[in-house]
Amino acid sequence: MTSELKLGLVLAVGLIGQTAQKEGIPIGFPSGRKIQAELAMTPEKRARGLMFRESLEADRGMLFVFPEAAFHDFWMKNCRFPIDMIWLSTEKRIVHIERAVPPCQEDPCPTYGPFRKAQYVLEVAADFSLQEGLRLGDLIEFELPSP
Numbered sequence: 001m002t003s004e005l006k007l008g009l010v011l012a013v014g015l016i017g018q019t020a021q022k023e024g025i026p027i028g029f030p031s032g033r034k035i036q037a038e039l040a041m042t043p044e045k046r047a048r049g050l051m052f053r054e055s056l057e058a059d060r061g062m063l064f065v066f067p068e069a070a071f072h073d074f075w076m077k078n079c080r081f082p083i084d085m086i087w088l089s090t091e092k093r094i095v096h097i098e099r100a101v102p103p104c105q106e107d108p109c110p111t112y113g114p115f116r117k118a119q120y121v122l123e124v125a126a127d128f129s130l131q132e133g134l135r136l137g138d139l140i141e142f143e144l145p146s147p
Contacts, residue, residue, distance in 0.1 A: 023036070023038070024038045025039060025063070025144070025145070026142065027063065029132050029138075029141075030139065031133070035059045035124065036059065036060055037060070037062060037063040037142070039062075039144070039145075040063065040064045040065065041065045046066075049062060049064070049123065050083065050123060051077065051079055052078055056124070056125050058125050060124075060125075061123055061125075062122070063121075063123075063142065064120060064121040065119070066119050069090050069118055071113055071114060071117060072118055073111040073112065073113035074112050074113065075104060075112070076103050076104040076109060076110075077109045079104065082100045082101055082102045082126035083100075083101055083123050084099050084124050084125070084129045085097070085101055085112055085123055086121065086123075087113075087114040087116075087121050088140055089116070089117070089119065092141065092142070093139055093140070094140065095115070096114035096115055096116065096118065097129050099126070099130060100126040
């Protein structure tokens with residue numbers, strides 16, 4: 001394989017990963033419903049999250065991907081609408097749900113976190129988890145793009 005071809009493959013894989021982060025990956029729920037979730041895989045992207053956005057469509061979400069499972073706390077600073085937060089284990093099973101979390105109105109903002117370690121956090125429109133009937137232990141299906 002020529003060096004130009006290798007470079008082209010590396011660039012193509014990198015672009016696929018960037019596209020998945022921006023446009024989203026499919027997330028499957030026990031009901032069979034699917035949404036598209038934007039990926040937050042870097043510290044910068046995880047720190048910004050859904051801040052300053054005007055809304056989140058019912059068929060969209062943001063999946064926060066952490067290098068390892070831990071007690072990842074979240075807050076709603078600079079968020080403009082309520083959301084559901086769903087913490088997932090390394091095995092992609094729900095370990096905690098916070099429903100209809102309101103935007104932060106004043107400092108200090110409250111934080112929300114799981115009672116068990118999680119590697120992923122999925123943010124979706126408020127009341128999505130109720131509409132889907134999500135429960136602790138439910139398996140959420142998704143495939144991350146290759147690094």
